[in-house]
Amino acid sequence: MSTKEVGEGKFSIKKFFVYLVLVxxxxxxxxxxxYMFVMSTRLNRExxxxxxxFTPGNNLVENFQKVTDSIDFFGSMWNSVIVSSTITFGTLFLCSLAGYAFAKLPFKGKKVLFALILVTMMxxxxxxxxxxxxIITTLGWLNDFRAIIVPGLINAFGIFWMRQYIEDGVPYEIVEAAKMDGCSNFRVYWNVVVPMILPAFATLGIIVFMHVWNDFLWPLVVLRDPSVHTLQVALRALNDAREMDYGMIMSGTFWATVPLIFVFLLFNRLFIQSLSEGAVK
Amino acid sequence: MEATKKNSWLTENRRSAIAAYLFISPFFILFAIFGLFPMLFSFYLSFFRWDGLDPMTFNGLDNFRFIFSDPIFYSSIQNTFIIGLLGTLPQIVVSLLIAFALNSSLIRFRNTFRTLIFLPYITSIVAVAIIFGLVFNNQPFGFANYILSLFDGGPIRWAAEYWPVKFAIATMVFWRWVGYNTIIFLAGMQSIPRELYEAAKIDGASIGQQLRLITLPMLKRIVMFVVFTATIGSLQLFTEPLIFLGRGLREEGITVVAYLWRDAFVYNTFGTASAAAIVLFVIIITLTAINLALSNLIGRSKRRVS
Structure with a gap:
């Protein structure tokens, strides 16, 4: 406490600079x-x-109508929602299952296999x-969500993360006790481990969801048809049109960005904590 | 009960092992199909001529000869490194500075500032590139050119000239990632015991000295990590140049990944694209090795000190 008072009195120049940097x-x-918002409310000629x-105009609605005329905005947003949530839930399931095996089950070659998983991250x-x-064309998955979802389930980092969490967060005794009661290994995972690692699900879930939602290169390559475009690919199509209507392009970008920002502001503590933890580990 | 347990003790272990193999198998199966096989096949493909439809024909080292005699390929490597340096070096310095300010005990609204500074990272790279595409528009109405005109600077063709292109793309990288790295540095700084700063203050250390003598040494490992991920990330730059320059991908701004993408999916020359991918792989592996060696060195010197 006393140090705070000393700091506040003595270093007001320091305080000024701190605020200057932050503001x-x-x-x-x-x-x-x-800037994006302003442009999304303006006509191209303005x-x-x-x-x-530099101030908002009054063409907000008109610009967005142009967006929906040139791309299937809500369709591609829905595509993004489907792809991102499927991959997120699938990854959470597979990574926690594998993480549980590495953390709590005895088997031969555990160390080598785990090291192999880490190497794949490189x-x-x-x-x-x-x-x-x-491969995707051979499987006939071009323009098919499976092209994104199935390879998207590979997540070495997720397995690593889940193993750490389960090893520290789930005591051996509980696993053993459940087995004594006659639970199969999968039942132990499902009924005992999963309820104990929900915070880790939230963290990893946010990381994976954001990553998939914003992914661009792979969807661009395998989702060619506009009907299967994800939001990012659709935005690129909007931006690539021959006639550059900046009001329209900015409107599409703005409305594509708003939902994620809204979710972020709702859960910003969890978001920031998740993403920084994910990096520091 | 007792008897069955004794009986099944061995099989119990075996059953667990079988379950474990089952639980980890999805990763290995999927990785074999969509990770390992493509990787090996890339090496194979780099010795073949292939347009994606007709049968592949073996052409030895021709693909490598082709890309190494293509000036644009050299440009793409050069661009990748220049943009990477321009985008990440200032970013790391600035995010350290912001993190230091955020960590100061003097401020209020810490969470608000943190949220604001983190906000760009939530935005998709496509959106960032589109917004900054208008900021760095070639025409006088672009924001950057308008600001320049206030100082009597002529309009710059941001998407066409050598340095402006790189500066514009580096700005996009900078803006999106600076907050993310700030948060990571902040997490690291918060784990440094406050007493160290208190002691330094009592000894009369200035802020600069505190930063140099306490914060930076304690953050070494995190800084290494951030430098490493930023390096790898900038070697994989693709979205920004593609959105900013369009599929024409001018030589001033094309990156290695953009080069290989264009070879494969615009020109349909999958062989040269694979050769470019192999070169990129070699570059990344080399830099990874250097990084590992460096962090080993630093880790060792740290141990010696303590």
């Missing part, structure tokens, strides 16, 4: 969002004038891009 950083963070507008995903595309 500056905050404004730089916010400005592009504001945007194309010098000086460009391989850059672009290396296999072209053969992956070839």
């Amino acid at each position: 500056g950083a905050g404004l730089i963070s916010l400005f592009p969002f504001y 945007i194309n004038s010098v000086p460009p507008p 391989v850059p995903p672009q290396l296999g891009l072209i053969p992956q595309y070839y």
Whole structure:
């Protein structure tokens, strides 16, 4: 307590600089969002004038109508929702199951297999891009969500993360006790382990969901048809149109960004904690 | 009860092992199909000529000869490194600074500032590239050019000239990632015991000295980690140049991944694309090895000190 008072009295210049840095950083963070919002409410000819507008206009609705005329905005958002949530739930299930095996079950070759999983994290995903595309076409999965979902379930980091959490968070005795009661290994996982690791699900879930929602390269390669476009691919199509209507492009980008920001602001503590924990581990 | 348990003790272990193999098998099966096989097949494909439809024909090292005689390929490597450096080095310095400010005991609204600064990371790269595409528009109405005109600077063709392209793309990288790294550094700083700073203050250490003598040494491992992930991340740059430059991907801004994507999915020359992927792989492996060696060195010197 006393140190705080000393700090407040003595270092007011320091305090000034601290606020200067933070307010500056905050404004730089916010400005592009504001700029995007302003442009999404303006006509293209207003945007194309010098000086460009810096305050919102009144074409918010009109611009968004143009967006829905040129791309299937809600369809692609729905596609993103389906793909992202399927991968998230699938990954949580598979990673926790494997994490449980590595943390609590005895089997031969455990160390080697776990090390192998860690090694796979070192391989850059672009290396296999072209053969992956070839496999997808051979399977007939081009323009099919399975092309994104099935490879998306591979998550070495998730297994690593879940193993750590289960090892520390689930005591051996509880697993043993459940087995004594005649639970099969899967029942132990499902009825005992899963309820104990829900916080880890929230954390990993956020990381995976954000990653898939924002992914671009792979969906761009395998989802060619506009009807299966995810939001990111659809935005790119909007941006690539021959006639550049910036009001429309910014409107599409703005409304594609708003839902995620809204969710983020609701759960921002959990979000920030999850993503920084995920990195530091 | 007792008897059956004794009887099944061995099989119980065996049953657990079988269950464990079952539980971990999805990863290995999926990885074999969509990870390992494509990786090996990339090496194979880099020695073949293939347009994606007709049968593949073996052409030895021709793909490598082709990309190494293509000036655009060299440009793509150069661009990747320049943009990576421009985007990440200032980013790490600035995020350390912001994290230090956020960690200060003097401020109020810490959570609000933290949320604001983290916000760009939530935005998708596509959205970031589209927004900054308008900020760095070639025309005088683009935000950057408008600001320049206030200082009598002529309009710059941001999406066409050598340095402006790189600066624009690096800005996108900077803006999206600075908050993320800030949060990681902040998490690291919060784990440093307060007493160290108190003691330093009593000894009369300035803020700069505190940063240099306490914060940075304690954060070494996290800084290494951030530098490492930022390096790997910038070697994989793709979305920003594609959105900013369009599928034409001008030589001033094309990156290695964009180069290989264009070879494969615009020009349908999958062989040269695979060769480019192999070169990228070698670069990444080399940098990873260097990084590991460096962090080993630093880890060792740290142990010696303590």
